Amino acid sequence: MLAVALLVFREVLEAALIISIVCAATRGVPRRGRYVFGGIGLGLAGAVLVALGADFISNLAGGAGQDIFNASVLLAAVVMIAWHVVWMSSHGRELAKEMQGVGGAVKAGSKSLSLLLTVVGLAVLREGSEIVLFLYGMAVGGIAAASLAGGIAVGVCAGAALGFALYFGLLRVPMKHFFSVTNVMLILLAAGLAAAAAGFLVQSDLLPTLGSRLWDTSGLVSDDSLIGRTLGVLVGYKAAPSGIQVGFYLCTLALLYAGMRWQQHRNS
Amino acid sequence: MKQSAVLTALLAATLGLAARAADVPEFQLVIKNHSYTPAELKVPADTKFKLVVKNEDDTPEEFESTDFSRETVVLPNHTVVVYVGPLRAGTYGFFGDFHRDTAQGRLIVQ
Numbered sequence: 243m244l245a246v247a248l249l250v251f252r253e254v255l256e257a258a259l260i261i262s263i264v265c266a267a268t269r270g271v272p273r274r275g276r277y278v279f280g281g282i283g284l285g286l287a288g289a290v291l292v293a294l295g296a297d298f299i300s301n302l303a304g305g306a307g308q309d310i311f312n313a314s315v316l317l318a319a320v321v322m323i324a325w326h327v328v329w330m331s332s333h334g335r336e337l338a339k340e341m342q343g344v345g346g347a348v349k350a351g352s353k354s355l356s357l358l359l360t361v362v363g364l365a366v367l368r369e370g371s372e373i374v375l376f377l378y379g380m381a382v383g384g385i386a387a388a389s390l391a392g393g394i395a396v397g398v399c400a401g402a403a404l405g406f407a408l409y410f411g412l413l414r415v416p417m418k419h420f421f422s423v424t425n426v427m428l429i430l431l432a433a434g435l436a437a438a439a440a441g442f443l444v445q446s447d448l449l450p451t452l453g454s455r456l457w458d459t460s461g462l463v464s465d466d467s468l469i470g471r472t473l474g475v476l477v478g479y480k481a482a483p484s485g486i487q488v489g490f491y492l493c494t495l496a497l498l499y500a501g502m503r504w505q506q507h508r509n510s
Numbered sequence: 511m512k513q514s515a516v517l518t519a520l521l522a523a524t525l526g527l528a529a530r531a532a533d534v535p536e537f538q539l540v541i542k543n544h545s546y547t548p549a550e551l552k553v554p555a556d557t558k559f560k561l562v563v564k565n566e567d568d569t570p571e572e573f574e575s576t577d578f579s580r581e582t583v584v585l586p587n588h589t590v591v592v593y594v595g596p597l598r599a600g601t602y603g604f605f606g607d608f609h610r611d612t613a614q615g616r617l618i619v620q
Binding site: 245 | 558568569570571572576577578579580581582583585588590591592593594595596597598607608609610611
């Protein structure tokens with residue numbers, strides 16, 4: 243049961259942190275809950291489909307299918323986040339104003355909602371498909387149904403609890419700075435996802451490494467630790483990144499920041 | 511900014527193709543009964559190489575290493591190819607994420 247709980251926890255944690263940031267970023271948008279649950283539901287359905295089609299996916303592109311698929315899912319999320327961040331920077335201020343005003347009747351936000359719903363769906367799909375494959379293996383291995391169910395329950399609850407903690411922590415940020423903070427978090431999240439995508443393409447040799455371990459801080463915070471995993475999602479932390487990953491990370495940061503500033507400039 | 515990113519991407523793609531064309535040494539790993547054979551694999555330092563991971567179990571496994579940052583699912587009775595390195599001399603652990611208690615191994619890079 244412990245092995246099940248631990249694996250489920252690790253995967254759920256990553257998705258939960260992403261969902262929390264998205265929830266914070268869409269604070270005050272009407273019918274947000276429906277979108278977020280819709281995203282999770284679609285993601286779960288997608289996860290089962292991906293697990294069922296894992297054989298097909300892995301055989302694509304001469305065996306590089308799995309890496310290309312993972313990289314595509316991550317990059318699609320990056321594009322959605324970029325779109326939202328750039329769009330929000332032109333509307334964030336009025337959004338914040340309206341929210342403080344008339345009970346948060348924010349129509350504007352719902353435009354961006356479907357983008358972020360997709361980000362939630364993609365996060366659940368990616369982490370979920372791993373859980374499905376793992377659980378399938380456990381079931382074939384003849385694990386008792388009670389341990390399986392218990393492990394899943396503990397893992398999901400623990401992962402979700404940390405997600406909620408992040409969300410309620412973010413809600414304490416003063417309204418004046420709130421959307422600036424969530425935008426920065428989204429940009430860092432996107433940069434980390436882009437770097438992770440580069441990692442998948444490197445392991446299939448579709449991108450050059452440009453230096454396989456530029457530095458190594460695993461003695462300080464290991465990628466496999468709870469803090470390492472959390473920082474991995476929140477700021478794209480990687481103990482020993484490759485050059486191409488650092489490049490993807492910095493390019494994404496620069497592009498999103500420039501896009502955001504450009505929009506702000508246009509609207510001022 | 512955008513232009514330089516596009517150029518970087520193009521350059522990266524070209525380098526990637528060039529790198530793929532070159533021959534790289536190949537090493538085999540087999541997963542059986544949720545453990546790796548060999549559990550210790552000697553590989554050359556400062557050289558990119560190819561790991562061919564074969565899963566002979568009827569359950570999926572995830573070949574993973576935080577030490578050299580690789581992560582890929584290996585379906586039952588499937589083989590995956592993972593490019594690794596170049597790595598500096600040293601010892602780098604890897605494991606099977608779906609059976610961490612038994613699936614443990616390391617690369618001896620020298």
